[in-house]
Amino acid sequence: MNKPLQENSNVILTKITTINHLKQFHAKLIQYSLHHQHYWVAQLIDRCTRLHAPPHYASCIFNSIHLPNAFVFTNMIKFYSQLGAYSHIFNLFDDMHKCNIKPNACIYPVLIKVAGKNGLAFHAHLLKMSLDSDKFIRNAFVNVYGQYGPIGIARELFDEMSERNVVDCNAMISAYWNWKDEFEAKRLFDLMPEKNVITWTAMVSGYSKMKDMVNARRYFDQMPEKSVVSWNAMISAYAQNGYPKEALSLFDEMLNVGVRPNDTTWVAVISSCSSCSDPSLVESLVKMINEKGVNRNCFVNTAIIDMYAKCGSIEMARKIFDQLNGYRNVVTWNTMISAYTRVGMLASARELFDQMPVKNVVSWNSMISGYSQNGQSSVAIELFKEMTSKGIMPDEVTVVSVISACGHLGALELGNWVVNFISENQIKLNASVYNSLIFMYSKCGSMKDATTIFHKMETRDVISYNTLITGFAAHGKGIETTQLLQKMKEEGIDPDRITYVGVLTACSHTGLLEEGREVFKSIESPDIDHYACMVDLLGRVGKLNEAKRVSERMPMDPHAGIYGSLLNASRIHKRIDLGEFAANKLFELEPENSGNYVLLSNVYASAGRWEDVERIRTLMKKEGVTKTTGWSWMEHGGKIHKFIVGDQSHERSVEIYQVLAEMKKKLRTAGYEADKGNVLRDVEEEEKEEMVGTHSEKLAVAFALLVTEPGAIIRVVKNLRICGDCHTAIKMISKLEEREIIVRDNNRFHCFKDNLCSCKEYW
DNA sequence: ATAGGGTTAG
Incomplete structure (x- = not known):
């Protein structure tokens, strides 16, 4: 019965689409005592890889065989390669040698891929064993060098090939895209005598990587035939470049033309739904997932957790997370941790962080940025120190959060230590790192250093400008900010609302009334904060009645910031009537804020009305209002x-x-x-x-x-x-x-x- | 295929 079963095995195996099916099938094999045979063990492990089964399940199947053969080893290595579990792979490779099993040729591409950054050493090793002439191995090396560089070697190997088939060309095209070489990728594409669906899909993913949606869609529309992967590439292109609505409508189209989505499609669709923050969309998607019996592998489940967390139900996210006990990977944990830090639940986040079995650099970054963004900069720095003392290598994301934390604390010495650390460890300097440095230096009082960094940048974005402008504003340098506003427009960068808050604040603190008015007039649709800046500016220069008029005539209801500005202006210009008016509004809007009582009493003090100062002080005591003290x-x-x-x-x-x-x-x-x-x-x-x-x-x-x-x-x-x-x-x-x-x-x-x-x- | 980063605020 073994033989016919093997002949039909492909049909049987493709029917296994969930881990539960796999378990049932495994039970059947045990029933027929077939579970010790190399063929079936290898097939089961291959299914584990395809279905992203939990590692313990795959290794349990692997261990059930007494002496694995090359086929079983290879599939187990493939399984671990998908997990990125490098140490397991090299252990298995050693075991093969110990068992005197000669690796067959098809294992090398897998190993080369896994070797990744060490591909060069591995290449040399294979050259020594004269295994480099095999065309599969050469192709694998084009892939490795294409991915990890130097791309020149990939090209050399490609050129040396006596005959290049579609697969080799596809590898080379992907390599070019990986290094963002649009020109060479397109050239090779145009030169290729025959192209397959993979070639076309590579172009779609390539343009998606360059955020060039027009060309991505052009190639997608022109494809002679489309596979599920092609659809996935286009849907992911929309999802990853900030077009979740387009991703979802393309998904609808895909269903309409009768293409069956796979796990990857679902992940892209779910993550698009996460960015829409529309709970009703979430409900209908979950319904569809349940109806269609989607295979809920680890990726799908993680995406679902993220979707619930981002669309408001952190409890639901946690519920699913808890149900996945034993079926989580490091990303699942990180997703839940970020879900908590996003809403400021730092204790819950920290609990998971301390509990998780394996951490990666993202785990540390999530926790550090969580502290940094929630006003716990010193804890963020403590955790960073713990990270480095454990020998975990920070990346550019880590240093961005840490430098920002240093900025918030004004911790310049520590910040400079981080800068030193960056250059010593050759951490990549991207725009975010530069921006965080501008922020830190200006917060620490050195506009000179902030400006130097700003000019050092190759390309500045709106945040670079905003950060520098805000820095100048805090230093009372009004003219500099209006000049920067001009400069950014010349550079073709559109100012956003934060830019205008910065420039107007600077005008206000420097008393630049006319300049501030001009800037305000140039804002297309000013929001409430811009009005607040104008009220502040008018109030500070003594135009209190005009300030009040602006607050009354603006198209939205005034918020506390508006009345706070009026109150402050009343103190500066000793306008008791307006001060009392503004303070009463503030007592209504923020009854719990004791600072407002203090501000009002300062207004009285400015005019020498000590009885009123005393009256407020008594009132505060009577109402049980206490000044909150800070560090x-x-x-x-x-x-x-x-x-x-x-x-x-x-x-x-x-x-x-x-x-x-x-x-x-x-x-x-x-x-x-x-x-x-x-x-x-x-x-x-x-x-x-x-x-x-x-x-x-x-x-x-x-x-x-x-x-x-x-x-x-x-x-x-x-x-x-x-x-x-x-x-x-x-x-x-x-x-x-x-x-x-x-x-x-x-x-x-x-x-x-x-x-x-x-x-x-x-x- | 899923996770992490920089700017505002009386």
Whole structure:
């Protein structure tokens, strides 16, 4: 019965389309005692490869045979090659030698593919064994060099071939596309005497890679015949280049002409659906998947998890994730981790991260960027340090997140360490890396370095411009931002809404009224943030009535930012009536934000109305509103130091309080008197409680004074809300000790020198 | 075939 079964085996095997079928078939083989035969074991393993069965299942089948032959070994190697499990493959190769099994020719292409970046060494090895003349092996090498480079060698091997068939030409075309050589790919395509469906599909995927949708579609439409793979290539082209709707409609067309989708099609379709963020679309797709009995391999399941996570149901995503126990790969884990970090559920993400059996660089990146994007920059940096200490090689994505985290913290020393690390380890510098560097340098106060990086770039994109513009805005350089706006238009880069927020903010902080008006007029459809910038600009230059009019006449409902600007302007220009109006609006919009009470009392203080200041203070106490305190951060010696009100936790606390006391003494002697009106001021209480209630920013400043040499620049970073007396204090210190002090107060820089502060308008 | 990155904010 063995013989006829083998003859029909192809028919039987192609009917196995799910892992459950495979298991049933395996049971049948055991029933007929055929499960020890080389032929059937090899076929089963091949099915495992095609169906993406879990590794333990395949290795269980493999281990059930006593002495595998070349066929079984080859298929098992193919299985591992799909998983990228290189160590397993080389172990199997060694085992073959130990068992004295001569590898047959068809194993070499598999091994060469797997050898990947080590292809060169492997090539030399095969040359020594004089195996390089085999045409399959040559073709495999064209593929390997085409993929990993140098492409010149691929071309040499291709040229040396005595006769080149379609398969060889296809390999070469794919190689050109891989190196984005559109010209050579097209030339070879035009030269080819005969082309097959694979040739045409390679052109579709090639143009898709270049994001050239017009040509991709042109070749797709011109194809004499289309396979499922051709349809997949075109659907994926749409999916990967940001046209999910087109991908889905092409999928409909595919179904209409009667082409049966395979696993790959489903993955592309599901991921298109993820980008549409349309829950009803998700429901109908899931229904279709269930009705059609789609083989839910690991890829399909992972795509489904991602789809649920991106379309709002993180619980559903987690439910499927839990059901896949034992059928997950590293991407499945990463998908779930990113699902959590995207919505800020860092604890859940971290739990999975710590639990996952195998991590890759993406796992680390997801977690690091998760922390960085959710305001936990220092944790991001900690995790990065852990990563490098474990010898895991960061890539360009890692450094982008870490540099951005350094920027948020103002951690310049650490940032420079990362820059050094990048050049030492030859990490690729792409636009994102450059952009993150521009961000970091401008956040750390060095517009010079930021500008240098900006000019170093070969091509700048809208984010490069936005980042630099925002940097100049924070440094009170208005003219520079309008010039950059001009320059980017000349370079053919369209400004977006963030560009305009940056330029308008800069105009506002520099008092460039007319320029700001011009810029605002040039915005096609200004959104609420642009209106907020205009209100801010008008308010700061003293045109308070016009500012209020703009807020009333704009086409959308004002948000807190608008009233915040009005309130701030009222403080600067001592307009009690408008201040009260804006504050009342803010109390309605943000009842939980205690900062608004403080702002209103500052308005009263600016006009010397101390009874009202006192009234607000009592009101705050009565309503149980407490000022939320934040940490102040600074960087010294590559380490981040943080301080909070009444902090005694710093290892140098005693010295810090001594410096603080000296600072006060000096200020007293110099005739400094505290600004009476500032509700944040607690000088008397501090003295009563022996400075336990000291503000975090004062502690940070004291620490900075302690650790830096006189005359050096002090860099105080992050969350420094330097108000009234602290501001005066720093100004006095800079004069007394002849130091330049740079202080960052959220997004603004204040340079204290010679009793001057370069950001005066802010106060 | 599925996963990860850079810019805004009173």
